Amino acid sequence: xxxxxxxxxxxxxxxxxxxxxxxxxxxxxxxxxxxxxxxxxxxxxxxxxxxxxxxxxxxxxxxxxxxxxxxxxxxxxxxxxxxxxxxxxxxxxxxxxxxxxxxxxxxxxxxxxxxxxxxxxxxxxxxxxxxxxxxxxxxxxxxxxxxxxxxxxxxxxxxxxxxxxxxxxxxxxxxxxxxxxxxxxxxxxxxxxxxxxxxxxxxxxxxxxxxxxxxxxxxxxxxxxxxxxxxxxxxxxxxxxxxxxxxxxxxxxxxxxxxxxxxxxxxxxxxxxxxxxxxxxxxxxxxxxxxxxxxxxxxxxxxxxxxx
Amino acid sequence: xxxxxxxxxxxxxxxxxxxxxxxxxxxxxxxxxxxxxxxxxxxxxxxxxxxxxxxxxxxxxxxxxxxxxxxxxxxxxxxxxxxxxxxxxxxxxxxxxxxxxxxxxxxxxxxxxxxxxxxxxxxxxxxxxxxxxxxxxxxxxxxxxxxxxxxxxxxxxxxxxxxxxxxxxxxxxxxxxxxxxxxxxxxxxxxxxxxxxxxxxxxxxxxxxxxxxxxxxxxxxxxxxxxxxxxxxxxxxxxxxxxxxxxxxxxxxxxxxxxxxxxxxxxxxxxxxxxxxxxxxxxxxxxxxxxxxxxxxxxxxxxxxxxx
Numbered sequence: 001x002x003x004x005x006x007x008x009x010x011x012x013x014x015x016x017x018x019x020x021x022x023x024x025x026x027x028x029x030x031x032x033x034x035x036x037x038x039x040x041x042x043x044x045x046x047x048x049x050x051x052x053x054x055x056x057x058x059x060x061x062x063x064x065x066x067x068x069x070x071x072x073x074x075x076x077x078x079x080x081x082x083x084x085x086x087x088x089x090x091x092x093x094x095x096x097x098x099x100x101x102x103x104x105x106x107x108x109x110x111x112x113x114x115x116x117x118x119x120x121x122x123x124x125x126x127x128x129x130x131x132x133x134x135x136x137x138x139x140x141x142x143x144x145x146x147x148x149x150x151x152x153x154x155x156x157x158x159x160x161x162x163x164x165x166x167x168x169x170x171x172x173x174x175x176x177x178x179x180x181x182x183x184x185x186x187x188x189x190x191x192x193x194x195x196x197x198x199x200x201x202x203x204x205x206x207x208x209x210x211x212x213x214x215x216x217x218x219x220x221x222x223x224x225x226x227x228x229x230x231x232x233x234x235x236x237x238x239x240x241x242x243x244x245x246x247x248x249x250x251x252x253x254x255x256x257x258x259x260x261x262x263x264x265x266x267x268x269x270x271x272x273x274x275x276x277x278x279x280x281x282x283x284x285x286x287x288x289x290x291x292x293x294x295x296x297x298x299x300x301x302x303x304x305x306x307x308x
Numbered sequence: 309x310x311x312x313x314x315x316x317x318x319x320x321x322x323x324x325x326x327x328x329x330x331x332x333x334x335x336x337x338x339x340x341x342x343x344x345x346x347x348x349x350x351x352x353x354x355x356x357x358x359x360x361x362x363x364x365x366x367x368x369x370x371x372x373x374x375x376x377x378x379x380x381x382x383x384x385x386x387x388x389x390x391x392x393x394x395x396x397x398x399x400x401x402x403x404x405x406x407x408x409x410x411x412x413x414x415x416x417x418x419x420x421x422x423x424x425x426x427x428x429x430x431x432x433x434x435x436x437x438x439x440x441x442x443x444x445x446x447x448x449x450x451x452x453x454x455x456x457x458x459x460x461x462x463x464x465x466x467x468x469x470x471x472x473x474x475x476x477x478x479x480x481x482x483x484x485x486x487x488x489x490x491x492x493x494x495x496x497x498x499x500x501x502x503x504x505x506x507x508x509x510x511x512x513x514x515x516x517x518x519x520x521x522x523x524x525x526x527x528x529x530x531x532x533x534x535x536x537x538x539x540x541x542x543x544x545x546x547x548x549x550x551x552x553x554x555x556x557x558x559x560x561x562x563x564x565x566x567x568x569x570x571x572x573x574x575x576x577x578x579x580x581x582x583x584x585x586x587x588x589x590x591x592x593x594x595x596x597x598x599x600x601x602x603x604x605x606x607x608x609x610x611x612x613x614x615x616x
Contacts, residue, residue, distance in 0.1 A: 020505045021512055152513045152529070160516055160525060189501055193534070196504045197328045203508045204329055204515045205460045208468055211519035217468060221460070226501070 011094035027295035097139030100127025146301030183258035222252025319402035335603035405447030408435025454609030491566035530560025
């Protein structure tokens with residue numbers, strides 16, 4: 001195999017009460033990444049999109065992952081990667097994770113899959129480190145494993161793929177900037193034990209609901225008493241959109257990643273689409289451009305769509 | 309049905325990282341409770357044990373539950389209950405919960421089961437209120453439902469029975485007094501977000517492990533970074549017993565309820581029994597009398613063993 005093309009999905013990290021531990025893959029939006037195995041140890045990164053991301057390998061999220069793999073695995077080969085990015089940087093939908101996870105997954109595939117999934121996650125995390133300063137796997141894990149993943153720990157690596165319920169995801173990305181660093185800094189360092197206990201009841205309920213395919217339990221558990229009340233202030237119309245989504249029949253939802261995107265889970269496609277319309281109208285009203293996406297939870301994660 | 313006899317199991321609340329939300333039923337120890345339906349609205353409580361518990365209904369854990377049921381359900385009947393208590397009061401193994409849950413379950417059975425399990429829990433909670441001042445369901449829920457239960461909320465009542473893994477439980481009850489009020493007061497009101505995130509990763513892992521029957525994951529998740537480091541100071545030899553249990557092959561474990569009992573989970577009966585011996589020896593060494601129990605997780609909870 002000398003050439004492959006990947007479809008790399010967007011991901012929702014910090015799933016409501018599952019702050020820092022639960023994430024899921026969706027179908028839409030997604031990036032496309034074309035890989036070519038080179039005989040020389042060069043790393044070439046090209047972007048066809050207009051986001052102006054750096055193409056110098058050491059400054060590119062995919063590039064640093066490939067450089068790290070080259071070094072650690074003593075590779076004589078190089079890689080050319082053409083990235084067609086559709087997941088907007090800064091959306092909170094795992095744009096940098098897609099590049100990082102795609103790079104590690106694609107290189108591994110071209111080399112004949114010498115690495116386990118956990119090792120692919122390990123290398124992809126260097127891309128997240130470049131993008132955000134933190135070597136986290138919140139988005140990378142669901143991107144690579146698909147479905148909903150629990151990142152119990154990254155050191156040692158302990159990723160648990162959960163069941164992938166047959167639910168629709170509506171995501172809206174309003175065109176406002178929420179810096180990940182601001183979203184981190186705004187959080188309180190200390191919380192009350194009482195609120196923590198409430199939160200872990202919800203997490204336990206959410207994981208049980210996911211594993212049992214109990215949609216009502218998932219809905220009753222999608223409740224974040226610690227992070228959302230603080231971070232949602234940074235996202236215009238968050239409360240209105242959440243309230244209206246629940247009225248329209250959403251099981252629940254919240255901030256995607258550290259925002260500004262908001263996601264909602266629904267049992268029916270019709271509900272998910274009504275929510276999408278409502279979200280767009282809500283931002284139209286205040287002249288904020290927004291992009292909405294409706295798709296199912298993506299049980300597969302990154303997929304090879306062409307190979308030669 | 310005019311007479312029944314119940315076997316009412318001990319329970320382990322606050323399952324390690326599942327503080328205030330996760331509990332499980334065991335087979336041993338257990339109480340026996342004999343019920344007789346009376347034509348007159350009298351409540352008669354008798355104890356055959358020597359624990360000196362009050363028999364006046366309004367001051368007895370089972371008695372207040374029956375009084376509350378009588379009042380709420382406008383019963384013309386009364387009940388005679390003979391309690392053979394084997395679960396020692398103050399052990400942290402759900403002794404008061406057994407009396408409370410047994411009373412509500414037994415009365416409901418004699419009346420032809422007009423109440424749902426959630427309603428039985430509701431009435432039993434009045435017994436816990438008398439015993440500890442707090443109307444909690446941490447022990448009552450697993451006692452009534454069996455297996456491992458998640459008490460997501462008691463208001464509104466939201467109890468989720470989880471899977472019941474085929475594991476052995478070793479419990480040791482050292483004869484030292486840990487007052488529930490002291491065990492509550494010693495806890496910090498505030499915790500760091502960082503430790504809370506670690507804790508909810510463990511809870512998510514524990515619930516996933518329970519649902520998937522993944523014993524390794526259960527073991528990796530039985531880790532409490534918030535409550536145990538504080539409360540374990542009240543229990544002599546806690547650290548030594550935990551370390552040695554893990555060395556002997558336990559998956560993990562911790563404080564049962566608010567102590568002083570300690571429990572450990574193991575895959576094999578042989579391991580569970582070795583741990584029991586080690587626990588008893590550890591307390592023998594320092595001249596503290598102790599009682600040890602080895603049984604499986606009890607998937608059924610309270611059982612009717614005789615009826616007439």
